[in-house]
Amino acid sequence: xxxxxxxxxxxxxxxxxxxxxxxxxxxxxxxxxxxxxxxxxxxxxxxxxxxxxxxxxxxxxxxxxxxxxxxxxxxxxxxxxxxxxxxxxxxxxxxxxxxxxxxxxxxxxxxxxxxxxxxxxxxxxxxxxxxxxxxxxxxxxxxxxxxxxxxxxxxxxxxxxxxxxxxxxxxxxxxxxxxxxxxxxxxxxxxxxxxxxxxxxxxxxxxxxxxxxxxxxxxxxxxxxxxxxxxxxxxxxxxxxxxxxxxxxxxxxxxxxxxxxxxxxxxxxxxxxxxxxxxxxxxxxxxxxxxxxxxxxxxxxxxxxxxxxxxxxxxxxxxxxxxxxxxxxxxxxxxxxxxxxxxxxxxxxxxxxxxxxxxxxxxxxxxxxxxxxxxxxxxxxxxxxxxxxxxxxxxxxxxxxxxxxxxxxxxxxxxxxxxxxxxxxxxxxxxxxxxxxxxxxxxxxxxxxxxxxxxxxxx
Numbered sequence: 001x002x003x004x005x006x007x008x009x010x011x012x013x014x015x016x017x018x019x020x021x022x023x024x025x026x027x028x029x030x031x032x033x034x035x036x037x038x039x040x041x042x043x044x045x046x047x048x049x050x051x052x053x054x055x056x057x058x059x060x061x062x063x064x065x066x067x068x069x070x071x072x073x074x075x076x077x078x079x080x081x082x083x084x085x086x087x088x089x090x091x092x093x094x095x096x097x098x099x100x101x102x103x104x105x106x107x108x109x110x111x112x113x114x115x116x117x118x119x120x121x122x123x124x125x126x127x128x129x130x131x132x133x134x135x136x137x138x139x140x141x142x143x144x145x146x147x148x149x150x151x152x153x154x155x156x157x158x159x160x161x162x163x164x165x166x167x168x169x170x171x172x173x174x175x176x177x178x179x180x181x182x183x184x185x186x187x188x189x190x191x192x193x194x195x196x197x198x199x200x201x202x203x204x205x206x207x208x209x210x211x212x213x214x215x216x217x218x219x220x221x222x223x224x225x226x227x228x229x230x231x232x233x234x235x236x237x238x239x240x241x242x243x244x245x246x247x248x249x250x251x252x253x254x255x256x257x258x259x260x261x262x263x264x265x266x267x268x269x270x271x272x273x274x275x276x277x278x279x280x281x282x283x284x285x286x287x288x289x290x291x292x293x294x295x296x297x298x299x300x301x302x303x304x305x306x307x308x309x310x311x312x313x314x315x316x317x318x319x320x321x322x323x324x325x326x327x328x329x330x331x332x333x334x335x336x337x338x339x340x341x342x343x344x345x346x347x348x349x350x351x352x353x354x355x356x357x358x359x360x361x362x363x364x365x366x367x368x369x370x371x372x373x374x375x376x377x378x379x380x381x382x383x384x385x386x387x388x389x390x391x392x393x394x395x396x397x398x399x400x401x402x403x404x405x406x407x408x409x410x411x412x413x414x415x416x417x418x419x420x421x422x423x424x425x426x427x428x429x430x431x432x433x434x435x436x437x438x439x440x441x442x443x444x445x446x447x448x449x450x451x452x453x454x455x456x457x458x459x
Contacts, residue, residue, distance in 0.1 A: 001102045001123045002026070002045055003131060005181060006037060007198055010298055011061055011331065012188035014198065016133055016181060018121060019047040023100025027051040027074075029119060029133050030183045031064035032331055033249040038064075039071060051089075051097070053077040053104075055135025055183060056116040057242045059148045059235040060190060060301065062333040067248050079108055079117035085245040091117060101125065107170055109137040111163020112144030112190070114154060118171065120178075131179035132202070137163065138171050139182045141195035143211040145228050148190065152239055160221040167212055167220075176203025187298060189229040189400075192384050229382040230398030234304035234332055241333050249330045255315075255323055257342035260350045263314055266338060271312035274303060276325045279426035279442075283358035285348060287316070292358075292430040295321055297423050300328045305400040306431045309333055315340040358429065359441040363453045366416055366443050375414040380428040381447065385420060389451060399424050399431075406435050418443040418450065 002019040017038055019026030026047040028038050042049050049072040052065045056079070065076045066086065077097075080090040091097075093108040105120040112135070119133040136144035146159035180200045184190045193210070205212055211224060258266070267273060273290035275282055276299065282292040293303045295317065307313065313336060315325045322340035329337055341347050348355050361369070369375045370391075377394040379386065386396060397405050399419070409415055415437060419425040425442035432440045443450065 001121075001130070002047070003121060004041060005198060006032075007185070008032060008331075009187075010328065011301060012185045012194070013061060014181065014183050014185065017041055017047075018099070018102065018104065019045060020100035020102040021045065021047075023102075024048055025050050025099040027053055027077075027097070027099065027104070028068060029053045030055055030058070030135065031068055033062055033064040033067055034327055034331065035064045035067045035071060038068065048072070049074050050099075051075050051077055053117075053119060054242070055079075055118065055133065055137075056113040057082070057149075057152075057239055058136075058183075059239040060184075060188065060232075061331050062238055062246070063242055064249075066246065070248060079106070079110075079115040081110070081115040082243075084243050096125075098125070103127075105129075107132075109134070109163075109166035109170055111146055111159050111166045112136040113149045114159070114162070116144075116166075120174070129174060129178050131181055132171070132174060133181045133183075134171065135183045136190050137166055138180065138205070138212070139184060139191050139194045140180060140197050140200045140205065141209055142191040142193040143167055143209075143224060145191055145224060147225070147228065148231065148235055148239065156225065157221060160224055161217055163224070164217045164220045172202065172206065172212055174202045176201060176206070178202045180205060189231060189235070189301070192228050227384050227387065229384065230400035232301060232305045232400045233404070234309050234334075237309045238333050246333075247335065250326075250335065255326050255337065256339045257322075258314060258339040259342060260347050262339065263341055263347070266312060266314050269312070271314050271338060272307050273314050273316065274307065274325075275316040275430075276321065277316065277318055279358075279360070279423060282426060282430070283360050285355050285357055286430075287348070287351060288354045288356050289434050290316065290430065291434055292426045294423060294426070295325055295328070299325070300332045300334075302399070302424065302427055303329060304332050304334065306403055306427060307334065311336065313337045316344055356433075358426070360422075360426075360444045361416070361441050362444055363449050366418075366450065367454070369414060370416060373414055375416045376410045378409055378415055378417045378428065378432075379447070380417060380419050380424055385447075389447075391418070391447070391450060391454075399428055402428055402431055403435070406432060406437065409437065411437055414439045414441070416441055416443060419446045421448055422446040
């Protein structure tokens with residue numbers, strides 16, 4: 001048996017290749033859109049990909065089922081409650097899929113979404129289970145949140161009650177030594193207490209995962225409904241897009257360089273200028289109105305918080321990283337990248353009248369200005385982060401909600417933006433400037449640096 005995990009840190013996303021070496025048959029579970037790695041590994045192991053299984057309709061990325069089906073002729077499988085515009089196989093609880101000697105068994109585990117399934121993997125038909133791929137039902141350290149599917153009209157409380165049964169009556173009934181392989185890890189907005197570990201066991205979760213401990217349904221529902229991260233706006237778009245017969249992702253080399261005139265024309269018709277350089281480089285000089293989402297971070301998910309899926313996008317990137325930025329945007333369905341700014345250094349010289357410098361301040365300056373100038377302190381961290389401490393009297397708007405709630409931020413007083421470490425604050429500050437806030441700076445080192453020099457307050 002071949003069972004390989006592919007973990008994408010920037011989206012905290014795990015996908016899987018399961019194959020039978022004797023029969024040469026394989027399936028891929030919860031794939032991303034850029035599928036070259038799955039195809040290369042299948043070929044290297046003399047496997048043919050015959051099927052693609054999505055454990056549910058993902059909200060945080062666009063799955064690669066259509067790309068894999070086009071490349072391999074594979075069928076696409078979901079739980080029996082799934083409805084799509086494209087042809088699929090649906091599986092009910094207890095259904096089995098034979099890859100030869102390797103056998104997969106479907107468990108219906110609704111709760112994160114109604115169509116959610118988990119996939120039990122056995123090396124021999126009828127043998128003891130070796131692993132279970134739990135999608136977003138059960139994570140390492142947590143369980144899936146039940147409110148993301150509200151975008152398609154579901155009741156989060158009903159889903160939470162269904163998840164209680166899925167966890168306690170289905171997944172926790174598996175043997176203790178079964179490997180647990182979820183679809184997401186730490187940093188994902190699909191849950192709140194996800195571990196950095198990439199795999200665990202059912203028995204380990206019974207000991208350390210607070211969400212699966214014996215408790216009543218009401219206590220479980222209250223636990224998982226509170227304190228969840230803010231939901232990026234694009235999640236609702238992707239949850240629907242994964243049901244649709246959408247276009248395939250573009251090929252490398254499709255992206256074109258744009259001249260200064262091309263960029264000006266694009267901006268005039270409303271294209272968003274996405275500067276993917278580091279916050280430090282962005283602060284040294286950037287185009288007015290551009291958004292800073294550094295590529296060396298949670299790039300795609302964060303870009304999806306401040307740009308709309310139907311926006312045209314022009315990329316500014318360090319030389320050689322333009323295709324990477326476009327591909328990573330494509331993973332969340334942001335396909336309207338019209339090009340990248342050619343030779344940014346020379347272009348900035350030509351556009352000198354609209355090149356701005358960002359302002360980043362250290363902790364000493366930050367504290368002085370919030371006391372003496374009565375600057376508004378804007379905290380763009382998630383609710384769970386704020387529970388551990390916050391700067392007194394700060395305005396608290398999660399970054400994922402800032403574009404929609406920026407009117408809650410003063411336009412009269414100076415604004416000082418902070419996050420945990422100083423990366424998201426640059427995103428937040430650039431978002432406010434692009435929306436017309438003129439006196440905005442952000443804190444280098446973020447709340448972590450501030451707390452090291454000050455006495456944190458309780459949130």
